[in-house]
Amino acid sequence: NYESKALKRNNHDKMLDGRQWIASLNRIISRSGLPVTLQGGEPLIHPDFVEIVNGVRSDIEIDILTNLYDKGFITKFLDIAPDRIRRDAPYSSIRVSYHPEQMNLDELIKNVLILKDRGYSIGVWSVFHPSQKEKIEKAKKKFLKAGIDFRLKEFLGEYEGKMYGHYRYKGACDKKFRKDVLCKTTELIIGPDGSVYRCTSDLYEGRDPIGSILNPSFQIEDQFRPCDWYGHCNPCDIKLKTDRFQQLGHSSVEIKGEEVENLSLEEVEEVKKTIAEFNRPI
Template identity: 35%
Template sequence: MTLSSLKLPDELNYIGVFLTLECSLNCSYCINDPEQSGRRSSLFPIEAKSVRKGLSPAEWATALSRIPFRSDLPITLQGGEPMLYWGGKGLGLILTEVPHYFDLLTNFALQPDVFVRNLNGQQAKLQRDAPYPSIRVSYHADEMNRTWHGRGFDELVSRCEALKDLGFKVSSLKADSDVGIYMVEHPDNVVTPEMRATYAERVPFETKEFLGVHAGKLYGRYLYPFSADLISRGIHPTPLACECKTTELLIDPMGFIWGCHFYLYDAWRQGGLVQEFAAIEAVNFQYIHHGAQIFAGRPIAPIGHILDPDFSMDKLDTFRPCYQYGRCIGCDTKIKNDRFQSYADRGVPHTSVKIRNIRMPAHLLGKIENLEQCQPFIDPLAWDESKHG
């Protein structure tokens, strides 16, 4: 099957491909969990071996071939644990068929020699010229210590360092290294002196901002008020309505395209789109023509399907009604740079989604810090009601 090339908008910031949502670890904190409640092992209950859980490598190659090659916009492979996709051999099967550069988000589930052997000689596609490593390895202390008998961090550093003898650049300077280790700054995570001594002069190591609620406190800086803590901190009993659109191309394991990370994760939390995938596959993935019927009755539906011959990128450039405001995943609404460094260079905050017309109850408006700055995001009717209430 050959599909037409997609026209990428210049402002597209990120392409995220979730090859699988299966994982070898069961971390107490996992970004895939919309409620961050330590339920990783039971979050995606697709267990039957006969159930199709995602696109094949050949289908992914067809899908990704639609995306024009751009050296400044890699495709980020993630999960779950992408090293485990297709019995561990899927990465190489995909990379062999497409010209793109890729970033890889992984917990390094495979031994280094097995990982590289499975790449089928395609290491160069994970070695783009960038100021940070293309292979970004996450450190999860409890689970990695359990898996590697108390030597979690030592083993992880050794696996990263071993790539030096397998065709990759490894340096303690992140701009000179193809691989680096990252740990979320969760309040329970601590960088110990022993860890510093272990990674020093060997591989890059950094911490990343923790986003979300822990022990009743919200962590992170967000553009939209109460977007990540409305429900989790009991600020309001139900999510709010708004309009939202994405600035990213997010594709789940079955090829469905989503408007935000919450929608993607929550659909899989409900058991995955097994029946819907079978139905869309039966009509040649023509989501635009058949999606409304197939997803009738589901409160959350994707934007499209990457194998739909009629899918185009302008489908992302539409504000859609959403009734889940306040349950947002932190990475979608946090203030950050885009790939053009808009925030660092010009002070223009970027978020992964753009939100408008939030139906904010009047009694909550007084609780919003920087209320005047948030006014453009709030439904004018709600704003007027507060002024004349």
């Protein structure tokens, strides 16, 4: 029951070629609702992107996170059948991230519509950064007017001394302590060179991987692993999210330890209210 994420760490990593990615990803036994998510960085810059998507077993669902900033990306998508990147989910399988400070809004709308009109399951997401609220609210209206599915993502992290986001474990991302815990992930996190990591923090911080998808004897083990980096976790792993039954209170990792402080049920209820307000129509 693992969601698989193929992520990019930095430009210096050795990248698996298309043949290696296809062989590796085809080892995954998955089920409906547990997609392989190709994300980055930018997955479309991989020279074998089209071959990878077309070469992965058809029963493995694929989601793609992209910036869609290069015209050539549209051509790449057009070499993949729209139904290959579509699944039964309450959101689009191709999720374009909109960055108001770096992207031309009208150009992006045009490019998204090219793919949408050809039948691709595509939508736009934007991180609701506190410094960009006005621009993003205006953009949201434009996307919706153009008939494009547009969603907001909570900003996770620190801005002007304030920590944003809703997290399952108190202080886990604040970098104010470092403690020993046991941690178990629900995601199979794969770096660009095929290394497999306990969590996003390990990948981004360059800590040792727990294995490699290229190793034929590598097996996913549903187990708690010791970690002495608790307190320096990545917000992506700790943020509160819903499970497949839409119940809020979960996160990508589960952490156990004497000093691990969970949100109380009352606090989770408070977060539910805040998130509902955050997602209100504008």
